[in-house]
Amino acid sequence: MSFLPLSLSVPSQLEFWEYLERLVVSCRLVIDRPRGSAHPRFPQFIYPLDYGYLEGIGSTDGSELDAWLGSAGARSLDALLLTVDLFKQDAEIKLLLGCTPADQQAVLHAANQGPMRAVLVPRTAQIAPGAAHGPPQDFSRWLCSRRSVRRFSDRPLDPGLLRHLLEGAACSPSAHHRQPWRFVVCSSPEARTRLAQVLGVEFERDLLADGMAAEVIRQRVERSRRRIQSAQAAVVLCADRRAQDVYPDEPRRLAESMMAVQGVAMAGENLLLAAHAAGLAGVWLCAPLFAPRAVQAAFNLPEEWQPQGLVLLGYPGETPAPRERLPLDQVACFL
Numbered sequence: 526m527s528f529l530p531l532s533l534s535v536p537s538q539l540e541f542w543e544y545l546e547r548l549v550v551s552c553r554l555v556i557d558r559p560r561g562s563a564h565p566r567f568p569q570f571i572y573p574l575d576y577g578y579l580e581g582i583g584s585t586d587g588s589e590l591d592a593w594l595g596s597a598g599a600r601s602l603d604a605l606l607l608t609v610d611l612f613k614q615d616a617e618i619k620l621l622l623g624c625t626p627a628d629q630q631a632v633l634h635a636a637n638q639g640p641m642r643a644v645l646v647p648r649t650a651q652i653a654p655g656a657a658h659g660p661p662q663d664f665s666r667w668l669c670s671r672r673s674v675r676r677f678s679d680r681p682l683d684p685g686l687l688r689h690l691l692e693g694a695a696c697s698p699s700a701h702h703r704q705p706w707r708f709v710v711c712s713s714p715e716a717r718t719r720l721a722q723v724l725g726v727e728f729e730r731d732l733l734a735d736g737m738a739a740e741v742i743r744q745r746v747e748r749s750r751r752r753i754q755s756a757q758a759a760v761v762l763c764a765d766r767r768a769q770d771v772y773p774d775e776p777r778r779l780a781e782s783m784m785a786v787q788g789v790a791m792a793g794e795n796l797l798l799a800a801h802a803a804g805l806a807g808v809w810l811c812a813p814l815f816a817p818r819a820v821q822a823a824f825n826l827p828e829e830w831q832p833q834g835l836v837l838l839g840y841p842g843e844t845p846a847p848r849e850r851l852p853l854d855q856v857a858c859f860l
């Protein structure tokens with residue numbers, strides 16, 4: 526006899542919501558009880574939002590799957606409502622689509638009247654409890670809440686979650702859709718130690734050449750080693766030279782190579798944002814850019830994989846305060 530796992534891994538939880546969302550987009554949403562209308566049999570019950578069902582999708586009460594449609598305008602799946610009704614003698618799930626936090630509270634209040642009780646399962650809470658992340662209501666503000674984190678806790682990183690984050694990174698846009706990014710994923714402590722070692726040697730050599738004092742060099746190299754080793758994963762981002770179009774002239778060759786670098790940078794940012802959305806922390810380090818040959822040799826990488834940067838990932842061991850940015854009007858001109 527086999528047993529089901531007691532708790533689902535984070536990727537499975539993410540997939541639960543994704544699968545449910547597939548149902549939502551696969552069918553028509555019928556609104557048969559508009560916002561402000563009264564319940565046909567219990568006229569004292571007024572629908573606080575549009576209410577209806579997903580046509581053709583079955584539910585536990587034998588009819589179609591019920592859904593509330595909120596004021597956010599989109600049909601994004603934001604939460605579930607689990608209900609119990611002592612009058613009807615049933616329990617059901619209902620979907621909350623396009624529901625702002627205020628909409629969710631209104632629905633929750635409406636579903637906790639008379640013989641009914643309900644609990645809300647917000648989609649964000651399923652990604653990583655307690656963290657301010659997930660599909661945000663205010664995406665720009667959420668983007669600004671990401672910070673580089675350089676200290677990590679020793680909480681292990683689920684390998685499935687790491688794969689999930691990398692899948693997010695690999696969804697980035699790229700020139701000619703050539704997908705030039707290559708990820709060297711140092712998930713074992715041994716690989717991270719190896720990486721920290723080779724980068725440390727190169728870093729030390731550069732600082733010596735700069736004429737820096739021996740003690741300062743020792744401290745800086747040691748800090749860099751510790752950072753890499755304390756992360757739960759270190760991902761070397763490479764640009765694959767083979768994923769570039771070939772041109773006979775230098776200007777276009779240069780542009781092509783820059784486009785590959787830009788594509789890798791986008792994948793790196795996607796990786797940082799995917800980590801942020803999952804309640805993880807990360808930072809981009811430039812060290813491999815200064816030691817490409819050493820990194821290639823350490824991991825026996827193909828010659829064409831050009832190291833561009835390093836993203837450290839893990840659960841945060843510090844919480845940096847929000848950081849000022851240049852005023853928009855200093856970096857943008859509106860014509």
Ligand SMILES: Cc1cc2nc3c(=O)[nH]c(=O)nc-3n(C[C@H](O)[C@H](O)[C@H](O)COP(=O)(O)O)c2cc1C
Pocket residue numbers: 671672673674675808809810811812834845848
């Ligand atoms: C291309 C690039 C290279 C970076 N290199 C390093 C680095 O070598 N060491 C480091 O501590 N942070 C590095 N960072 C992180 C930046 O210092 C950080 O993004 C910046 O100070 C803004 O802070 P925030 O990310 O917390 O908003 C790098 C970031 C980018 C985009």
